[in-house]
Amino acid sequence: MPTWNRVAWLDRALASVLAQQESSWELLIADDGSSDGTWASLCDWTRRDGRVRCWRHANRGPAASRNALLRHARGKWIVFLDSDDELLPDHLALRREAIAAQPDTELWLSPMRIVGNPFVPSCMHPGEMIHVDRCIGVGMITVRREAILRAGGFPDTSYAEDAALMTQLRIMGTRTAWLTHRTYVYHRDHTDSITGHHARQTRPSWQHVVAETVAG
Numbered sequence: 001m002p003t004w005n006r007v008a009w010l011d012r013a014l015a016s017v018l019a020q021q022e023s024s025w026e027l028l029i030a031d032d033g034s035s036d037g038t039w040a041s042l043c044d045w046t047r048r049d050g051r052v053r054c055w056r057h058a059n060r061g062p063a064a065s066r067n068a069l070l071r072h073a074r075g076k077w078i079v080f081l082d083s084d085d086e087l088l089p090d091h092l093a094l095r096r097e098a099i100a101a102q103p104d105t106e107l108w109l110s111p112m113r114i115v116g117n118p119f120v121p122s123c124m125h126p127g128e129m130i131h132v133d134r135c136i137g138v139g140m141i142t143v144r145r146e147a148i149l150r151a152g153g154f155p156d157t158s159y160a161e162d163a164a165l166m167t168q169l170r171i172m173g174t175r176t177a178w179l180t181h182r183t184y185v186y187h188r189d190h191t192d193s194i195t196g197h198h199a200r201q202t203r204p205s206w207q208h209v210v211a212e213t214v215a216g
Contacts, residue, residue, distance in 0.1 A: 001030070001081050002030045002062045002083070003029060003030070003031055003032065003034065003038055003042075003083035004038070004059065006034070006038060006083040006084050007034070007036045007037045007038045009084035010038060010042070010083055013085060014027070014052065015086075016081075016089075016185075017087060020089060020090075020091065022096055025075070026051050026053065026075055027051060027052045027053070028053050028055075029042055029054045029055070030054075030057065030065035030069050031055070032059050032061070032065045033056075033057065033060075039054075039056055053072070055068065055069070062154075062161070063153075063155060064154075064156050066154050073145055075145065076144060077095070077144055078141075078144075078145050078148060079091070079142050080139060080141055082139065084187055085139060085184065085186050086185045087183060087185065090181075090183055091183040094179065094181050094183060098179055104175055105176065105177045106144040106146075106147040107174045107176040108141075108142040108143070108177055108178070108179055109140050109141060109142075109178055110142070110179035110181060112140055112184045113182040113183070113186065114133075114186050114188060115185060117189075118133070118188070120132060120135070132186065132188070137186065139184040139186055147169065147172075147174050150172065151165060151169050151172060152168065
């Protein structure tokens, strides 16, 4: 989980992970050069639970931060969470069940539960507003660590890194399946979330990515 100046929402995100029904997890967090007390809050969380591990570096952006965390990850599966969003308590348990039922699947996709305005400007069609359900965001992705490393991780750009990763996984022929549960809570109910998340809101339709991936 990369974070940058999100101290106001950080506790909600981390508490949602500690509240998971599934207890076998590690939470890796990169403070991307925050100046608002985020690091102090993270240090407090690491003292509360040893499964929470944190690193701090100069501002690099979310893609570079996620790639750094991938190198530290010890688990076989990667689930993403932005620091101003949250997970419902069964988020990880449902993914463990799905993985056990389909062990050959390496990429799972799922829709997100939206809190706040669900419509955003489309970067594909200027002047058009589209539903967030038509966008690609890291919150919808659960991926085997080996697969994301084979894909080269997130491209080190400031825009569309999640869509680019999805495209690369599709090109590689990554076996993909779909979960219908909306257990990732995507918050668009505060001003900073609308501006700070604009890039991930205006990706090409995830339905198109899913259809193309499954079809091969």
